[in-house]
Amino acid sequence: xxxxxxQLFNGLAVGSVYALFAIGFALILARMGILNVAHGTFATWxxxxxxxxxxxxGLNFWVAAVLGVVFAGxxxxxxxxxxxxxxxxxxxxxxxxxxxxxxxWIVLLNVAEAFIGPTTKSFPIDVVxxxxxxxxxxxxxxxxxxxxATLIFVVTAVHLLLSRSRFGAAVRAVSVDSRSxxxxxxxxxxxxxxxxxxxxxIAGIAGLLSGLADNNVSFGLGEALLLKGxxxxxxxxxxxxxxxxxxxxxIGVLEVLSSQYISSDFRDAITFGILLLVLVTRPQxxxxxxxxxxx
Amino acid sequence: xxxxxxxxxxxxxxxxxxxxLTKRFGGLTAVSDIDxxxxxxxxxxxxxxxGAGKTTVLNMISGFxxxxxxxxxxxxxxxxxxxxxxxxxHGVARTYQNxxxxxxxxxxxxxxAGAYLRRSSTIGGTLLLSPGERRERRRVRxxxxxxxxxxxxxxxxxxxxxxxxxxxxxxxxxxxxxxxxPKVLLLDEPTAGMNxxxxxxxxxxxxxxxxxGLTLILIEHNMRLVxxxxxxxxxxxxxxxxxxxxxGWCLEQDDVREAxxxxxxxxxxxxxxxxxxxxxxxx
Amino acid sequence: MSTTAWITTLQFAGVNALFALSVYASLWxxxxxxxxxxxxxxxxxxxxxxSAALGLPxxxxxxxxxxxxxxxxxxxxxxxxxxxxxxxxxxTIAMVLIGRVLIINLPDYxxxxxxxxxxxxxGTWLWLIGCLAIAGFVLSRLAGSRFGFAADAVREDPAVxxxxxxxxxxxxxxxxxxxxxxxxxxxxxxxxxxxxxGPDTFYTHLGFVTLAAVVLGGAFHWAGPIVGAxxxxxxxxxxxxxxxxxDRVVTGVLLVAIIIYMPRGLVDLRRFRLxxxxxxxxxxxxxxxxxxxxxxxxxx
Numbered sequence: 001x002x003x004x005x006x007q008l009f010n011g012l013a014v015g016s017v018y019a020l021f022a023i024g025f026a027l028i029l030a031r032m033g034i035l036n037v038a039h040g041t042f043a044t045w046x047x048x049x050x051x052x053x054x055x056x057x058g059l060n061f062w063v064a065a066v067l068g069v070v071f072a073g074x075x076x077x078x079x080x081x082x083x084x085x086x087x088x089x090x091x092x093x094x095x096x097x098x099x100x101x102x103x104x105w106i107v108l109l110n111v112a113e114a115f116i117g118p119t120t121k122s123f124p125i126d127v128v129x130x131x132x133x134x135x136x137x138x139x140x141x142x143x144x145x146x147x148x149a150t151l152i153f154v155v156t157a158v159h160l161l162l163s164r165s166r167f168g169a170a171v172r173a174v175s176v177d178s179r180s181x182x183x184x185x186x187x188x189x190x191x192x193x194x195x196x197x198x199x200x201x202i203a204g205i206a207g208l209l210s211g212l213a214d215n216n217v218s219f220g221l222g223e224a225l226l227l228k229g230x231x232x233x234x235x236x237x238x239x240x241x242x243x244x245x246x247x248x249x250x251i252g253v254l255e256v257l258s259s260q261y262i263s264s265d266f267r268d269a270i271t272f273g274i275l276l277l278v279l280v281t282r283p284q285x286x287x288x289x290x291x292x293x294x295x
Numbered sequence: 296x297x298x299x300x301x302x303x304x305x306x307x308x309x310x311x312x313x314x315x316l317t318k319r320f321g322g323l324t325a326v327s328d329i330d331x332x333x334x335x336x337x338x339x340x341x342x343x344x345x346g347a348g349k350t351t352v353l354n355m356i357s358g359f360x361x362x363x364x365x366x367x368x369x370x371x372x373x374x375x376x377x378x379x380x381x382x383x384x385h386g387v388a389r390t391y392q393n394x395x396x397x398x399x400x401x402x403x404x405x406x407x408a409g410a411y412l413r414r415s416s417t418i419g420g421t422l423l424l425s426p427g428e429r430r431e432r433r434r435v436r437x438x439x440x441x442x443x444x445x446x447x448x449x450x451x452x453x454x455x456x457x458x459x460x461x462x463x464x465x466x467x468x469x470x471x472x473x474x475x476x477p478k479v480l481l482l483d484e485p486t487a488g489m490n491x492x493x494x495x496x497x498x499x500x501x502x503x504x505x506x507x508g509l510t511l512i513l514i515e516h517n518m519r520l521v522x523x524x525x526x527x528x529x530x531x532x533x534x535x536x537x538x539x540x541x542x543g544w545c546l547e548q549d550d551v552r553e554a555x556x557x558x559x560x561x562x563x564x565x566x567x568x569x570x571x572x573x574x575x576x577x578x
Numbered sequence: 579m580s581t582t583a584w585i586t587t588l589q590f591a592g593v594n595a596l597f598a599l600s601v602y603a604s605l606w607x608x609x610x611x612x613x614x615x616x617x618x619x620x621x622x623x624x625x626x627x628x629s630a631a632l633g634l635p636x637x638x639x640x641x642x643x644x645x646x647x648x649x650x651x652x653x654x655x656x657x658x659x660x661x662x663x664x665x666x667x668x669x670t671i672a673m674v675l676i677g678r679v680l681i682i683n684l685p686d687y688x689x690x691x692x693x694x695x696x697x698x699x700x701g702t703w704l705w706l707i708g709c710l711a712i713a714g715f716v717l718s719r720l721a722g723s724r725f726g727f728a729a730d731a732v733r734e735d736p737a738v739x740x741x742x743x744x745x746x747x748x749x750x751x752x753x754x755x756x757x758x759x760x761x762x763x764x765x766x767x768x769x770x771x772x773x774x775x776g777p778d779t780f781y782t783h784l785g786f787v788t789l790a791a792v793v794l795g796g797a798f799h800w801a802g803p804i805v806g807a808x809x810x811x812x813x814x815x816x817x818x819x820x821x822x823x824x825d826r827v828v829t830g831v832l833l834v835a836i837i838i839y840m841p842r843g844l845v846d847l848r849r850f851r852l853x854x855x856x857x858x859x860x861x862x863x864x865x866x867x868x869x870x871x872x873x874x875x876x877x878x
Contacts, residue, residue, distance in 0.1 A: 035664040037671060086838045095610045098667050099793055099837045106786045106830030114823045223782070227675045230668050268679050279669060280657055357741050379740035389741055397734040399798060399848035408727040412743040418752065421723040422716060432722060455851040475742055 006138050007260050008253060013144035013213060015252020016151035019245040020206035021225045022232035023158060024199035026244040029233065031175040031195050034084055038101045039203050039229065040222030041108035046072035046204025047211035047221055048116055051123060061127035069204040076200020077193055079104050084196075085189070112219035122215040147209045154202060155245050162241070171195055231275040308371040310335040310479055310510035311356065316365035318351055318534075325351045327534045328365070333527070335370075338501055338511045340521045340542065343531035344554055349514045350392060352531075353481050356512075357389045358382040369479060384412065386478030390468040390485060392514070396456045402467055403452040406439035409474030413438065442470045446500060461488045469500070480504065482513040486520055498524040518546070530554070579815060589771055591811035592706045596764035597784065598791040598803030599713045600757045605797045607753030608733040608746070610663065612785045613654050613670040616677045617647040617758045618765030619780035623681065623688050625766045626696040626775055636699040640709075640766050647762020648755050655754035659747050674785050681777045693776025700770035709763050710804070716756070717800035725752060783826070787811070790833045796843025805844055 021043055028036045050068030053059045059067070083100040129142045162168035170191050173181035178188035206225060211217040228251055236247030251271055259267045313331040317324070326348040333339040341349045354360045356367055358379035366375045374382045397405055414435060416428040443452055446466045450459050456467050465485055472480055485501075486494040498520050501511055515521050521528060522542045530537045530545050532554035538545040545551055579587070600614035621643035628634040628642070658669045681688045688694060720726045728749050731739035736746045768784075769775045787810055795806025814825040821828060842848060 029664070035668055037668070083834050083838070090838065090841075092837070092841055094663050095667070096837050096841060098610060098664070099789065100834050102786060102789060103830045103833030103837070105782075106790075106833065107827050108830075109782075110824070110826040110830070223675065227672055230672055234665060234668075265683060268676075268683070272676055272679075275669075275672065276657070279661065279665075359737060378745070379737070380743050380745045383741050383743035387741075391738070395735055395738050397731060397738070399734070399842075399846075399851075400730065401851065404727070404730075408731045409742050411724060411728050411731075414724040416724050418720065418723070418725050421719050421725070424719075428723065431724075455848065455855055458852070458855045471742070 002137055003260075005136075007256050009138050009140060009144070011253030011256035012249060013141075013147050013252070014256055015249035016147045017206050017210045017213065018225065018228040018232055018252050019151050019248030020154060020209065021203060021229040022236070022244040022248040023154065023241045024202035024206070025229045026233050026236075026238035026241050027158070027195060027199040027202070030238040031171055032080075032084065032192060033175070034097045034101065036079070036101045036199075037098065037226065038079060038104035038108060039199075040226035041105055041112065042072045042075055042200040042203035042222070043207030043210065043225050044112050044219060044222035045075055045108060046201075046207035047217050048112055048219070050208050051116075051121060051211065051217045054123060054127060055121075061123075065208055068208055069201050072204025072207070073197040073201030075108065076196040076203075079200070080193055080196040085192075109219065109222075116217070116219055118219070120216055120218040122217060123212055128212065141213075143209075143212050147213060150205060150209060151245070151249075154205065155242060158198070158202070158241055167191075167194070228271055231271050235274060235278045308335075309333060310337070310370060311512065312368045313352070313356070314366050316352065316355060316367065317363050318348075318355060318360060319363050325534050326355070326362075329529075329531070329534075329536050331529050331536075331539070333510060333512060335510050336505055336508060337527060338505055338513070338525050340525035340528040341512065341514045341531065342516075342521065342528055342545070342551075343537075346533070347531040347554075348534040349531055350483055351534075353389065353483055353512075353514060356382075356481060357387055383475060383477075386476075387481065388472035388475045388477035388479070389481035390465070390472055390483055392483040392487065394461075394464045394468055396464060396467060396471075398457060400456055401453050402443065402448060402450060402456045402459065403436065403439050405456045405467055406442055406470045406474045407435050409471035410435045410439065412475050439470075439474060442473050443467070445503070446470045446473070447496060462493045465489070465497075473504075477509065479510045479512065482511065482515075484514050484516065486515065486517050491519070494520050495523075522546075583815075587812060587815050589701075589703070589706060591808050592710060593764055593768045593771060594784075594787055594791055594811050595804045595807035596709055596713060596760055596767060597788040598795070598807045599710075599717065599800065600760035600764060601788050601792045602797055602800060602803045603717070603756035603760060604750075604753045605792065606729045606733060607750045608663075608729075608736055609659075609750050609753060610667040611670040611754075611757065612667075612789065613651075613673050613754075614757055614761035614764070614788065615780050615785045616670075616673040617650050617654075617761035618768065618784075619677045619681065620650060621647050621762035621765035622696070622769035622775050622780065623694070625769055626689075626694050627687050629697050630694070636697060636770070640700060640705070640763060643762035643766035644759045645762070647758035647760070647765070649758070650762075651754035651756075651758025652751070654758070655751045659750050659754075671785075674780075674782060678777045678781050689776070691777060693774055693779070695774055696769045696772075698770050698773040700767060701773065705770070706767060709767060713760050713763075714800065714804070721800065725749070729753065786826075786829060786833075790829050792843075793833060794836050794843055796845040798842055799845045799847060802843050802845035 021039070024042070025036070025039050028034050028039065046068050049071040050064045053064035053067055054061055057064070079101070083104060084097055087096050087100060128146065132139045132141055133145070134140070162171060170181065170186040173184065173186050174188045174191045182188050207221055210225060211221060228248065232244045232248035232251060236243035236245070238244060251274065254270045255267050258270050309332045311331070311333045313329060316326055316329040318326040329352060331339070341352065343349050351360065355362050358374070358377065361376050366373060368374060369382070369385045369387055372385050374385055374387070397408060400408065414431055416425070416431050420428045440452060446469050448463050448466045448470065450463050456464065459467065469482070469485065486497050489497065494517055501513070501524050505511060513525075525542050527540065528542045528545050529539045530548075530551045537550040537554060538548045597614055597618060600617070601611065604611040604613070624646055625639040625643055629636070629639055634642070654670075654673070658666050661669060682691050684690070728739065728744045731742060731744055732746050732749045740746060765780065768779065772779065791806035791810045792803045793806070794809055795804065796802030810829060814829060817825045817828055836843070
């Protein structure tokens with residue numbers, strides 16, 4: 001029982017990173033109609049830039065983390081300004097944004113490799129406290145508590161922002177019909193830039209926390225997240241970020257439980273298995289989506 | 296067209312039979328309990344103001360949208376809820392309100408692409424350079440040229456279809472639909488954007504096609520075309536059928552006038568005025 | 579570059595062209611798929627394993643690669659064809675990511691992370707040009723055929739294609755089979771030239787180069803991917819002297835620029851026809867009317 005609870009918590013921490021990543025991925029898909037495969041590299045750069053600021057710049061970890069997340073967000077803004085925006089203006093088909101995002105992926109991945117080198121790095125040991133705490137019989141690393149708390153905060157904040165605020169209404173209006181939205185006084189360009197910043201910034205948070213939790217900062221950090229994030233969005237849907245987040249957490253829990261109780265070889269097989277099962281049985285996702293209007 | 300049906304008089308199966316057709320989008324009922332019956336070799340018009348649900352009916356016949364309720368059959372074959380390509384194989388072809396030509400194709404290629412159902416060659420035959428496949432290519436091109444002449448496309452057949460005039464683009468769409476060798480042709484506003492002379496030519500084309508054995512259903516706003524060429528019409532408003540019958544009779548109905556001209560009282564007044572003027576005009 | 583370096587570069591351009599034709603075969607039917615990289619990996623690793631275990635003659639290995647690729651094409655099509663275009667593209671990218679995990683986790687068959695050596699008998703110009711010639715012949719014959727026009731129609735407007743009696747799923751299944759067959763051959767050829775395959779041989783970088791080749795060359799004529807593959811294999815080699823490690827970044831930047839400014843690629847009959855139309859001195863009156871609708875996806 002104690003072991004199960006312990007593993008559930010570990011799974012929750014692993015899954016929370018996937019969930020954070022999936023939120024941004026779903027946000028861009030639902031609100032901008034773009035399948036952004038460069039999302040993984042935003043996560044990579046969130047981790048890399050914070051790492052560099054801590055190690056080379058000697059900054060305080062928390063300051064570096066905030067700057068790293070902002071940097072990742074700005075990469076999202078650049079992608080919108082130089083690739084997705086022009087394509088939208090030209091009314092390009094549905095493949096063009098995917099191809100453009102692959103171009104962005106290539107650029108950011110290769111610059112990342114040149115920037116940090118091919119080897120794996122890790123944050124200095126003591127950037128966050130590393131003494132485990134015991135709560136209710138479960139041993140928790142402070143980093144893991146930080147991850148779970150961040151997920152809860154981000155999900156709540158983004159959900160409230162999108163469903164309750166004026167800004168959320170503007171985002172919904174733009175994602176349905178940007179021309180009509182412009183008529184009622186919403187600035188579609190500005191709104192999309194903010195969404196792009198938010199989504200990429202959240203990817204940056206996911207990347208940073210992933211690097212922190214696994215003690216593993218490398219240029220390929222985002223690739224692993226991309227697959228989990230995609231699985232979470234396919235299974236959980238992208239219309240409501242809470243769905244994708246819930247599935248992201250579930251994938252993490254299942255991964256940890258399966259490597260504990262079945263075999264660690266099955267860890268990756270879990271994600272693929274769920275993905276395949278859902279793609280075969282429910283090609284529209286588990287929860288019905290409204291059809292993508294802007295393709 | 297080659298499929299001039301040999302059936303003589305006394306044919307009981309209508310070409311298209313629609314019964315109780317209903318479609319809801321969310322809370323909105325776009326089409327509500329519609330019945331339409333079109334006999335073979337008829338030109339039937341569907342009228343109604345914008346948003347009446349006319350195109351939704353057409354989309355359900357060609358299988359783009361599955362109805363929530365009701366049935367559609369073509370020459371006695373139930374086609375409700377079967378995929379569009381199988382409905383096409385039952386002899387249903389169509390054109391579109393917002394012209395949908397294939398980008399990058401010439402006029403001739405567009406029609407050849409439409410002739411898929413007239414071809415029977417296989418990929419194996421194509422790769423093994425079979426003489427039959429070569430003959431088929433030549434035959435289909437010749438047929439495409441003659442269909443284009445039949446519908447009256449004036450531009451060169453090697454022009455990019457998307458560069459043609461509006462009227463010719465509509466004609467190429469009709470030619471592409473005819474290339475499937477259909478029995479029923481659905482036309483969504485075939486004369487939109489055309490002047491009177493061009494519209495009249497389309498009307499003549501409709502008569503020719505009917506003579507060759509086709510059944511035609513068209514959505515149309517041009518009343519002159521409807522009154523001149525349609526044998527029967529259905530008038531819809533807000534998803535509901537208002538009247539069915541001959542064009543002249545339908546356009547006299549108060550419901551129909553109200554749908555087109557606004558409030559019932561206004562409609563009645565306009566009708567009275569028209570009658571009065573016709574009376575006083577005398578001649 | 580030295581002469582030998584040039585020859586090697588051109589050989590890899592040829593293999594990339596084969597992969598690009600494989601991506602083209604799917605795109606022709608309106609499917610954006612990176613699955614060819616996965617098909618190529620399975621073909622190559624099967625080839626490597628059977629050559630070592632059974633002493634399979636290389637030619638049979640190539641045939642086997644084609645058959646396995648085509649079979650995987652059928653299987654993949656069965657799973658992904660019903661997905662919307664976004665999910666479908668992502669699912670095939672997922673296949674590439676999953677492929678690497680499989681290779682690492684099946685060391686008994688693939689050599690795991692260390693990779694495996696494969697025989698190089700097929701790594702000659704003769705076999706490469708033979709494969710390309712066959713692929714080019716197949717695609718050029720199909721271009722004017724019943725299937726070819728149906729594929730064009732499905733790519734341009736699947737909803738309209740269906741009302742012409744064309745089953746989009748059938749056409750896309752054929753596209754996946756062609757794609758799989760070409761990719762299987764490409765995988766075996768790649769392995770034969772390298773004489774070594776590992777988890778990173780058939781991974782995102784190959785996928786990127788292949789896709790960039792198709793986009794630059796043009797996905798609307800079978801000659802496009804071949805032209806694109808030549809450019810995108812040779813260009814980074816030339817740039818390497820100037821750019822150092824950043825040659826791949828150029829690939830990415832070019833990909834974004836091309837898709838914005840020349841979305842139909844270098845080999846584009848439509849541009850030629852538009853040019854001819856203008857030189858005939860006629861204004862295109864309704865030119866914009868059909869473009870908007872061509873991009874809409876209709877609920878079916």
